[in-house]
Amino acid sequence: MRLIGFAGWSGAGKTTLLERLIPELGRRGVAVSTIKHAHHDFDVDRPGKDSHRHREAGARQVLVASANRWALMTELRGAPEPTLAGLLARLSPVDLVLVEGFKRDRHPKIEVHRAANGKPWLHPEDPRIVAVASDVPPGGAPHAALPWASLDDIPAVADLALRLAAPVEAA
Structure with a gap:
């Protein structure tokens, strides 16, 4: 696997970029999985559902399965947050894993930048950023050395992702 x-x-x-990128990679025959880091106390379950009731009752893990999909929810209950490496080890093999978030981890990243946000570029401070996808080109030093693709040019972003992805073991 590469990531x-x-x-x-x-x-x-x-998220919008990945939502558009995944089908493009699929059209190219690339099997994709994603890992998304959530910064908030998120929940994929809903109060009142049997699985939620099991977790609320104290179950450490709840696996929900149907003919269409299955999901395993694990309550950390004070255990440390899982690392990216630990999460990657839980995935079934695919061609490419797209990671959203985990920006402090040491894997290659494409910076997603929107000028209207008024936020600074991340790549001058993060040597693991290997390319930029933005609504504006990142002109001038120290930006000039990085490959760039427009946020609207999904085939170009797919090319960058495939060219710059690293083997999971190196991440």
Whole structure:
């Protein structure tokens, strides 16, 4: 497996970009999985559902399965947050893993930047950023050395992702 991360400030369009990128990679025959870091106390379950009731009752893990999909929810209950490496080890093998978030981890990343946010570029401070996807080119030093693709040019972003992804073992 290979992986490439996507890092950027909130509101830069990371999720929207991945939502458009995944079908493009699929059209190219690339099997894709994603890992998304959530910064908030998120929940994929809903109060009142049997699985939620099991977790609330104290179950450490709840596996929900149907004919269409299955999901395993694990309550950390004070255990440390899982690392990216630990999460990658849980995935079934695919061609490419797209990682959203985990911007402090040491894997190659494409910076997603939107000028209207008024936020600074991340790549001058993060040597693991290997390319930029933005609504404006990142002109001038120290930006000139990085490959760039427009946020609207999904085939170009796919090319960058495939070219710059690293083997999981190296991440």
